[in-house]
Amino acid sequence: MTTVVELAHTSKQYRLSHEKARSFQEIWLGLFKGKHAAKTVEKFWALRDVSLQIKRGESVALIGPNGAGKSTALKIIARIIDPSQGMVHVQGRMSALIELGAGFHHDLTGRENIFLNGSILGFNRQEMQARFDEIVSFAELEHFIDTELKRWSVGMVMRLGFSIATSVNPDILITDEILAVGDESFQRKCLRRINTFREAGGTILFVSHDMHAVRDLCERTIWLDHGTLQMDGRTEEVVTRYLASGQDQEMSLAQQTVEV
C-alpha cells in the first residue's frame, strides 16, 4: 500500500507574542524606552519531532487534550502552514475540513457559493456542475439554494459546507471536529457518508474529542500530547489508555453529553 501522508521528525514552533511589536510606532517606542522587542517573544513548540505514516485507505484518528498539536498537525498536512523542522509528504487530492464553509461569502447565494467553494478546494466548474444536485440534496437545501447565505441559519451553512467538502471525492479527507453539524439525524447522515467514503477506499484523517465517533470510524488512533506523539496504534488500545490517563476533561464532558 502506498503511503499517502507522511510526517518525518516534523516540528512546528510558534512565536507567542505577548507584547510583540506590531507596528513601526511600537518598534520606535520600544527603541526609545530601550526595550528590545525580541525580548517579549516566547518560542513555543506546538509539535515536536512527530513522525507518522498513513497508508492509502486507512482511517486514522488524532486525539489528545486541547493544545496537544492536533490542529497544527492537520494544518501542516493540509499545507496551510509549513513545518519549522522535518518533512511532510502528501500524495493525492485533499479536502480539508479544517473549518466548514471557510470560503463562503454571505452575500452570495448557495448556488454561487458551491462553485466558489469548489474552486477553492481545487475543483473546476464542470466537476462541480456534475455534483451539484447531489450536494444540494444531501444538504437538504433545495428550497434555499438560490437565496443569499446571510439569510440562512448557521446549521444550514454548515450542512452545505460539509456536503461540498465530502462530495468532491477527494483522495484524502481531513476533518477537524466537524461532526457537530446540524441536528442528530443530519449528524448520522454525515457519519454514514464518511463511512461510505472510507469503504470506497478513501483515506481519512480525523480529529475529534468524541471517543464514540473515533471508535466508530477509525481502526487506528494517534494520541498527541504537548506536541509529542504519545501512542500510535489500534483505536481500542489507544483510546483505552488515553481515557485511563484521564487528562482530557473536555473529552469526558463530551462523553457525558453523548451518553445522557
Place this chain on the structure above:
Amino acid sequence: MITTKRKGDAVTVWVTSDRQTRRHPLRFALETAGRLADLWSYRELIRNLVVRDLKVRYKNSAFGFAWSLLNPLFMMGVLSVVFSLVFERASPVENFPAFLVTGLIPWNFTNTSLTRAVNSVVENSRLVKKVFFPREVIPISVVLANFVHFLLAIPVLLIILMFLGVMPNPKVLLLPPLILIHLELVLGISLFISCVNVFYRDMGVAMDVLLQGWFFATPIFYHHWILPLWLQKPAMANPLAAIITAYRDVLIYGRFPDRNFTVGALVSSTLIFAIGYAVYTRYASVFAEEV
C-alpha cells in the same frame, strides 16, 4: 530553509535547519517563475473570486457598475470647473475636460485597486487560515476585478471623448500593450503592499496619504511640461506618469507615445512586479500564522 517538491499529485515539503543555506538567486528566480506558471491551474479560482468581487461590490447599490465611471466623471466636472474658472490662466491645456478624463479613469483603476488590495489578505484571514491555495490569488483577483471595471470604462471613455470633440483615431490600437503595462504595475504594487500589510497594518493606514501623494506627483490634472525643466525627467521616471501620458498621446492626440518614456515604464513596471511577486511569495507561507 523550506524546499517544496512536486511530482504529479504528490507534494513533499522539507526543512533544512541550518539558516545559513541560502538559495542561489538564479534558483530563486526559477522557482518564482515556476510558481507563477502554477497559477494557471488556479485560474478557475481567480475567475470565481473576481466574479464574487464584482457581484458583491454593487449588490445593494442603485448605480452599480456606473460608479466606476461616475467617480472619475464627477472629478472631471469638479476639476474642470475649478481649473477653467478659478485658475483660468494657469491651465495651458487645450480641451481640458478631455485631458482630465483620460488621466482620471486610469488613475481611478490604480487608486481603487491599491486601496482594496492592501487589505485583501487580512480581510480573507479565515480563508488563509483554513484552506490551502496559492496566496497570491487573493490580491491578484482583487486587482483583476477592478481591471474588469477599467476595461468596461474604456469604450465609455471613447464616447465621452467624442462628445468632448475628440474623434477616435487608428492609434487607439496601441492601447492594449499600454493597458498591460499599467496592469503589471498595479499587480506588482498590490502584491507588495498586501504582503507588508499582513505584518505591519500601518501599510493600510498609510495608503490614503501615499495615494494622495502619488495623485499629485502624477501628471493627471496638469501637463508634465509645466514642471521645472530639471524635474521633468525624474517625474517621468514615475511609471504611472509615463503610462498616463501615453494614454493621452494615443487617445487624444493620435500620436505615438514617447518611446523612452514608454520603454522606461515597461522596464520599471516589470521590475516592480518581479519584486512584488518575489516578496509576496517569500512571505506567503507564514500568512496563516500572522494574519
